[in-house]
Amino acid sequence: MVDRQSFSYKDSGVDIDANAVWVKRIQSAMGSTYGPRVLSSAGAFAGMFRLSNGNRGNDYKQPVLVGCADGVGTKVLLGIKAKRLFGLGIDLVAMNVNDLITCGAEPLFFLDYLAVNKLDPNALLELIEGIADGCRQADCALLGGETAEMPDLYAKGDFDLAGFSVGVVEQRRTIDGQHVAPGDVLIGLPSSGVHSNGYSLVRRVITANKLNLKKKFDELGETLAEAVLKPTKIYVRDVLGLLSAYRVRAVTGMAHITGGGLAENVARAIGDGCDAVIEKGSWQPPPIFPFIQKHGVKPAEMFKVFNMGIGFILIVRSRYAAGVMRKLDDSGASPHVVGHVTRGTGKVRLR
Amino acid sequence: MVDRQSFSYKDSGVDIDANAVWVKRIQSAMGSTYGPRVLSSAGAFAGMFRLSNGNRGNDYKQPVLVGCADGVGTKVLLGIKAKRLFGLGIDLVAMNVNDLITCGAEPLFFLDYLAVNKLDPNALLELIEGIADGCRQADCALLGGETAEMPDLYAKGDFDLAGFSVGVVEQRRTIDGQHVAPGDVLIGLPSSGVHSNGYSLVRRVITANKLNLKKKFDELGETLAEAVLKPTKIYVRDVLGLLSAYRVRAVTGMAHITGGGLAENVARAIGDGCDAVIEKGSWQPPPIFPFIQKHGVKPAEMFKVFNMGIGFILIVRSRYAAGVMRKLDDSGASPHVVGHVTRGTGKVRLR
Numbered sequence: 001m002v003d004r005q006s007f008s009y010k011d012s013g014v015d016i017d018a019n020a021v022w023v024k025r026i027q028s029a030m031g032s033t034y035g036p037r038v039l040s041s042a043g044a045f046a047g048m049f050r051l052s053n054g055n056r057g058n059d060y061k062q063p064v065l066v067g068c069a070d071g072v073g074t075k076v077l078l079g080i081k082a083k084r085l086f087g088l089g090i091d092l093v094a095m096n097v098n099d100l101i102t103c104g105a106e107p108l109f110f111l112d113y114l115a116v117n118k119l120d121p122n123a124l125l126e127l128i129e130g131i132a133d134g135c136r137q138a139d140c141a142l143l144g145g146e147t148a149e150m151p152d153l154y155a156k157g158d159f160d161l162a163g164f165s166v167g168v169v170e171q172r173r174t175i176d177g178q179h180v181a182p183g184d185v186l187i188g189l190p191s192s193g194v195h196s197n198g199y200s201l202v203r204r205v206i207t208a209n210k211l212n213l214k215k216k217f218d219e220l221g222e223t224l225a226e227a228v229l230k231p232t233k234i235y236v237r238d239v240l241g242l243l244s245a246y247r248v249r250a251v252t253g254m255a256h257i258t259g260g261g262l263a264e265n266v267a268r269a270i271g272d273g274c275d276a277v278i279e280k281g282s283w284q285p286p287p288i289f290p291f292i293q294k295h296g297v298k299p300a301e302m303f304k305v306f307n308m309g310i311g312f313i314l315i316v317r318s319r320y321a322a323g324v325m326r327k328l329d330d331s332g333a334s335p336h337v338v339g340h341v342t343r344g345t346g347k348v349r350l351r
Numbered sequence: 352m353v354d355r356q357s358f359s360y361k362d363s364g365v366d367i368d369a370n371a372v373w374v375k376r377i378q379s380a381m382g383s384t385y386g387p388r389v390l391s392s393a394g395a396f397a398g399m400f401r402l403s404n405g406n407r408g409n410d411y412k413q414p415v416l417v418g419c420a421d422g423v424g425t426k427v428l429l430g431i432k433a434k435r436l437f438g439l440g441i442d443l444v445a446m447n448v449n450d451l452i453t454c455g456a457e458p459l460f461f462l463d464y465l466a467v468n469k470l471d472p473n474a475l476l477e478l479i480e481g482i483a484d485g486c487r488q489a490d491c492a493l494l495g496g497e498t499a500e501m502p503d504l505y506a507k508g509d510f511d512l513a514g515f516s517v518g519v520v521e522q523r524r525t526i527d528g529q530h531v532a533p534g535d536v537l538i539g540l541p542s543s544g545v546h547s548n549g550y551s552l553v554r555r556v557i558t559a560n561k562l563n564l565k566k567k568f569d570e571l572g573e574t575l576a577e578a579v580l581k582p583t584k585i586y587v588r589d590v591l592g593l594l595s596a597y598r599v600r601a602v603t604g605m606a607h608i609t610g611g612g613l614a615e616n617v618a619r620a621i622g623d624g625c626d627a628v629i630e631k632g633s634w635q636p637p638p639i640f641p642f643i644q645k646h647g648v649k650p651a652e653m654f655k656v657f658n659m660g661i662g663f664i665l666i667v668r669s670r671y672a673a674g675v676m677r678k679l680d681d682s683g684a685s686p687h688v689v690g691h692v693t694r695g696t697g698k699v700r701l702r
Contacts, residue, residue: 070452
């Protein structure tokens with residue numbers, strides 16, 4: 001026992017008052033994402049969100065809620081190093097809502113968890129504003145979150161962030177891959193770059209080759225920091241716009257291309273009775289991928305870890321494929337037909 | 352550029368195959384929490400949860416979804432040190448669902464985010480099983496989650512975890528404190544101990560006094576590790592059981608006592624037109640609180656940081672207070688009348 005000494009929470013590295021200031025500053029970012037369905041008030045223990053658009057009755061006959069949790073991996077470490085935090089906020093939302101829409105769900109709201117060494121409101125506000133921007137792109141509300149100061153768990157200047165999103169879909173409109181059938185067509189939507197997976201490998205390549213993040217490379221047409229930290233594309237409007245145009249089941253499966261690349265993620269979207277064939281020559285990977293490859297990653301490993309330029313796959317009944325391509329083209333989604341479904345046992349072949 | 356060298360994702364510290372094994376092992380823990388409303392299948396991009404109990408129609412006329420995000424703070428560091436991870440899983444669920452029920456919401460599902468230095472399935476399975484146990488106590492489904500290996504962000508053996516939960520409440524049954532009125536009675540439910548807030552201070556006290564976590568202290572009646580790592584009480588069944596017994600608004604507000612203690616959290620539960628008075632002598636704080644205090648924390652700071660033995664407060668119309676007390680007693684919740692509401696300006700006075 002220590003005599004005459006007294007410990008306070010603030011001495012221990014946690015400043016409740018600074019936290020109150022921070023909470024105020026993020027409220028306007030949150031407010032920018034609110035629609036009429038948000039019911040909660042600032043300071044509440046939990047965020048409240050009305051399921052129906054109208055004030056009375058219910059828009060869904062058999063609502064199915066869909067939930068996702070995801071982070072952005074070690075892309076945070078690159079973002080911190082390059083002092084580019086806004087994009088990480090968009091990445092965080094993207095990783096979650098792009099998963100959510102694979103079920104056919106409309107994103108409703110998002111919550112974030114931010115764990116920091118020390119709360120630096122000026123630096124971190126940029127991150128929250130990125131999250132709010134991502135939420136606006138995904139038409140969902142930033143309903144709440146948690147910011148935790150943990151000086152003994154995170155190194156100085158470091159932080160980690162996790163996100164969580166909830167959506168809803170009418171039960172008979174859920175998409176879970178069980179209707180995928182031989183003959184279906186795989187339509188790929190371009191990624192904006194590496195998105196948010198494979199950054200332990202990206203960072204390894206940068207370190208081992210002593211690459212300068214601030215250097216502008218001719219083959220990239222921009223600095224390395226700009227190329228590797230480009231925010232993940234959010235596919236919500238393209239995909240939900242398309243789905244709402246069909247009353248029939250034109251889209252039978254969808255895959256968000258994350259860790260594991262095209263093969264592993266498309267495998268999650270098809271049933272056990274089908275295979276998928278993906279034609280690697282049917283699109284042109286953006287320059288960041290050949291750039292990484294030439295700095296020491298084998299081609300097979302590239303396809304196992306990265307999206308290689310296709311961030312989202314729709315599996316479409318062949319009779320609707322032309323119409324789907326046209327609609328996606330019209331919405332500016334730049335789709336490519338990248339493969340098709342055959343009879344099989346749940347495998348994906350890249351050729 | 353490095354000649355002849357080739358980098359793989361596994362070399363970079365991320366083992367996708369080990370992750371696949373881990374995913375399999377947590378599926379049985381998740382399955383133990385599933386009811387008939389869970390629709391999703393393993394390996395899906397997102398978890399699906401049917402809002403209605405019946406297969407047809409909708410149980411809610413105007414469903415309001417409620418969402419929370421929270422972590423367990425630096426209690427993780429103590430849990431890691433003492434090798435007691437199961438309880439941390441319960442803490443994680445508790446921190447979220449106890450927030451959720453303050454709105455009157457029924458918890459539906461939970462998702463976790465676990466970020467680790469290195470995936471050690473044997474050690475971390477205990478944590479996931481704790482999360483599943485917490486979900487069963489809260490009658491909600493562990494619908495999914497994300498495990499991220501980030502060797503460069505977390506020190507060896509360290510991890511962080513965040514949780515997210517979603518609930519639902521009929522709109523006319525939401526509780527948001529706007530009906531709190533002078534004369535209402537504050538009923539406190541006992542905490543199991545420190546719960547999951549204030550651990551930077553707890554750890555400071557332990558370190559500065561060189562206290563041994565494994566030592567059994569007479570005044571605690573158990574080891575220090577047991578006392579400070581006791582899992583957070585989950586109030587879901589006590590509170591929802593009580594609410595379902597009333598068709599009228601017997602409960603006008605609720606507060607989960609977290610960081611900021613009784614004063615700050617009860618203030619969040621009352622409107623601007625009321626004050627609350629809490630009588631500090633109306634319950635007996637469990638031994639861990641005087642223990643911490645005598646090792647160097649001032650009484651006022653104790654009340655600002657810790658729950659001091661009351662983990663949850665219900666604000667109840669006085670005419671229903673006796674009935675509420677009886678019902679909570681019958682359910683084994685051991686309630687105490689700890690104060691009352693007066694006219695005021697949103698302040699909370701402890702006396």
